[in-house]
Amino acid sequence: MHLVCRMVCRAGCESRLLKTLVALPLLLIAIAFVRAAPAGAAELFAAGSTGYDVSFPQCTTPLPSMPYSFAIVGATGGKAFTQNPCLASQYAWASISGRQPSLYMNLKSPVGSNAEEAATGPAGVCQPTDEMCRGYNFGYKTAQHATAYAKAQSAHAASWWLDVETMNSWLSDTAANARVIAGAIDYLKHEGVTVGIYSNPSQWQTIAGSYSPGLPVWTATAPSAAQAPTFCSRGFGGGTVMLVQYLSGSHDANYACRAEDRLAVVGAPVGPVGSLATIAADGDCLNVRVTPSVTAERAACLATGAAVTLLDGTVIADGYRWQLISATGVNGWVASTYLRAGAAPSIPAPATGTFAAAPRFGPSGQALVVFNGGSVDQLETAAQAGGATGVWAQDAGGTYQLLVVRGPVFVNAAFRAAFPAGLRAATALTLTR
Numbered sequence: 001m002h003l004v005c006r007m008v009c010r011a012g013c014e015s016r017l018l019k020t021l022v023a024l025p026l027l028l029i030a031i032a033f034v035r036a037a038p039a040g041a042a043e044l045f046a047a048g049s050t051g052y053d054v055s056f057p058q059c060t061t062p063l064p065s066m067p068y069s070f071a072i073v074g075a076t077g078g079k080a081f082t083q084n085p086c087l088a089s090q091y092a093w094a095s096i097s098g099r100q101p102s103l104y105m106n107l108k109s110p111v112g113s114n115a116e117e118a119a120t121g122p123a124g125v126c127q128p129t130d131e132m133c134r135g136y137n138f139g140y141k142t143a144q145h146a147t148a149y150a151k152a153q154s155a156h157a158a159s160w161w162l163d164v165e166t167m168n169s170w171l172s173d174t175a176a177n178a179r180v181i182a183g184a185i186d187y188l189k190h191e192g193v194t195v196g197i198y199s200n201p202s203q204w205q206t207i208a209g210s211y212s213p214g215l216p217v218w219t220a221t222a223p224s225a226a227q228a229p230t231f232c233s234r235g236f237g238g239g240t241v242m243l244v245q246y247l248s249g250s251h252d253a254n255y256a257c258r259a260e261d262r263l264a265v266v267g268a269p270v271g272p273v274g275s276l277a278t279i280a281a282d283g284d285c286l287n288v289r290v291t292p293s294v295t296a297e298r299a300a301c302l303a304t305g306a307a308v309t310l311l312d313g314t315v316i317a318d319g320y321r322w323q324l325i326s327a328t329g330v331n332g333w334v335a336s337t338y339l340r341a342g343a344a345p346s347i348p349a350p351a352t353g354t355f356a357a358a359p360r361f362g363p364s365g366q367a368l369v370v371f372n373g374g375s376v377d378q379l380e381t382a383a384q385a386g387g388a389t390g391v392w393a394q395d396a397g398g399t400y401q402l403l404v405v406r407g408p409v410f411v412n413a414a415f416r417a418a419f420p421a422g423l424r425a426a427t428a429l430t431l432t433r
Helices: 001-010 013-038 087-095 131-152 174-190 201-208 258-261 376-385 409-418
Strands: 051-052 071-074 102-106 159-163 194-199 215-221 241-248 251-256 276-279 284-289 298-303 307-317 320-327 330-335 337-340 366-370 390-394 400-404 427-432
Touching: 051 087, 102 131, 131 159, 131 174, 159 174, 159 251, 174 194, 174 201, 194 201, 298 330, 307 330, 337 366, 376 390, 376 400, 376 409, 400 409
Parallel strands: 051 071, 071 102, 102 159, 159 194, 194 215, 215 241
Antiparallel strands: 051 251, 241 251, 276 307, 276 337, 284 298, 284 330, 307 320, 320 330, 366 427, 390 400, 390 427
């Protein structure tokens, strides 16, 4: 008030004082509005810095010591409509960083305990089977419950994050699940706070499908601090990744993404259009996606070593360089980091008429061998060279047939009749001396 008077008096006009006093309430309202405006998520976490998140599991364990640039505390006890019993003390610990702490809450569908909360709310009185109505009410009231508890504990959030994980109970209907999330978002926006989503691309796809609220993203599952920046380009739900969570010792640590981190791409260009490449997926199969995204529908899964043809299409998305490829019976997109230029070196087929390894006869005078395929004459020659006098082989009907090495024609007639074309593929046999 004194500052306003001095300003007016310096103007030299008492009439202006009355006008100023009349306008003062509006001025104060405007100032209050500016102060209450939520900060953007990027302003809350210094780019390139690291912090921690804690919640009820850490109530009885030591919390990380300084230095840390920011901290996020769980307000709920792992599920919707529950409470973190040590929120107040953890909030005090989080404040030591010098930045106002952020809070997060768990979401789930209106199933199991507290499902009755979905019956009424801002979406109206819902029919028992109307999951869209029930979901919105439940999400809205979940956020209402969590923020009320936080205020009661004097925990004032710089931003609120909605924990969307498959470990909580969700319906198979992604559209209904999205309504839960939308209800929580709307309540928090009504409260005038910055809202973000904690999940990862695969969990988000499973729970919310194509729902795209376009909010800041806090993503999970980075394997280490060194690799955390590479996850900054792997957004979901139409949002930009602000934070990447990884495990540091026994605590959850978080990396605040820089702008340049979001430009990082995993995988280099593989080769020219029309050239061959080979799948190199660490012994596993490689997902072929319908569209270039880690959450897109899977068209096939190609085994390591499979040859593909590079088609005219390269897209950067979700932190990967995606390559359009063609393989036997399928066209689609794969992450180029799992491709190697050129066809895989061919492995020569075992020579026919040979054993995979030299026969080793035991005390009983028998040896188990694998014949690499060939005619009966080739088998007989190989058996003789290996020191055998007889060969036992199982025919198509499961009966064992005997080939007497260099025996009379009539003795070996049954064996030759059982294998008129020889043994076409690798076959396990028993040799006798």
